[in-house]
Amino acid sequence: MVGHLLAQWQALGAAQMALVCRRADRPLAAEWRRLGFPPRHRIVNPETGTGHVQLDCLRGRMERVGGGLTAWVIALGDQPHLRMATLRALLAFSKKTSAAVCQPAFGGHRRHPVILPRDAFLELRRSGARTLKEFLRQTAVPLLECPAKDCGLSFDLDFPEDYERWTPAKNRMRNENKMAGKPPGSC
Numbered sequence: 001m002v003g004h005l006l007a008q009w010q011a012l013g014a015a016q017m018a019l020v021c022r023r024a025d026r027p028l029a030a031e032w033r034r035l036g037f038p039p040r041h042r043i044v045n046p047e048t049g050t051g052h053v054q055l056d057c058l059r060g061r062m063e064r065v066g067g068g069l070t071a072w073v074i075a076l077g078d079q080p081h082l083r084m085a086t087l088r089a090l091l092a093f094s095k096k097t098s099a100a101v102c103q104p105a106f107g108g109h110r111r112h113p114v115i116l117p118r119d120a121f122l123e124l125r126r127s128g129a130r131t132l133k134e135f136l137r138q139t140a141v142p143l144l145e146c147p148a149k150d151c152g153l154s155f156d157l158d159f160p161e162d163y164e165r166w167t168p169a170k171n172r173m174r175n176e177n178k179m180a181g182k183p184p185g186s187c
Contacts, residue, residue, distance in 0.1 A: 001157075002031050004080045012087055015069060019077070020045045020057060055129055070098065072121050074132060075113035078156035081163075082113075086150040090115065093146040101136065104153055105145035110136075111153040117141065 002019070009017060018041045021028050032042065045057045071094060086104065094102040094115040101120050103110040114132065116124065120141040129135035136143060157163045 001080050002028065002037075002077065003035055005075070005077060006035065006037070008080070008084065008087070009073070009075065011084070012091060014073070017041060018043055055124065055127070055131060055135060059125055070118050072116045073113050074116065076156060078158050079112060079152065081152045081157060083150050083152065086148050086153070087113070089148065090146050093144075097144050100142040100144040101139065102144050102146055103136075104148040104150070106148050106150060106153040109154075110143075110145055111148070 006017060019032070019037065020043045023044050032039075043057050090102060090104050090113065094100075094117075099117055099119065101117065102115040103112070105111065114136070120139055123139055123141060124135055127135050127138070129138060155162075
């Protein structure tokens with residue numbers, strides 16, 4: 001799954017990537033070695049299992065981020081099922097509104113990935129917020145929602161069983177849409 005996510009964001013033009021992981025995750029470390037992913041781009045989240053990205057682990061690595069970057073995408077590792085069209089639309093939306101934090105919106109809720117413009121990223125470095133959700137509630141940077149029609153935004157694939165459930169549901173949805181005359185990928 002990690003290889004898929006890295007390839008996905010490379011195809012979308014990511015200039016630099018870092019991965020957040022839990023401490024002592026041996027299977028993930030083995031996958032990084034297999035992929036040749038450099039250790040300097042690995043960020044350890046000391047508080048895994050909380051359901052939130054802990055910002056302390058990101059702040060410690062922010063000094064290593066390239067100075068020429070204009071935006072940062074915080075994407076979840078448990079969402080490899082998001083459609084490329086959804087991610088492209090979010091990136092295009094972010095480029096048009098480059099001074100705002102951008103998030104896809106589906107089902108009346110903001111979702112991941114989150115795109116932070118440079119000003120938000122710099123503010124995050126100084127923020128006392130513990131989680132990304134907390135930071136987004138208190139940031140002075142405008143927050144904009146990019147409407148999306150990707151029902152995959154509403155859930156994560158945390159376990160192999162989740163992926164197994166998603167695949168038949170996706171196929172069923174594709175067939176129902178075809179019969180209803182809806183475009184492929186509609187929810």
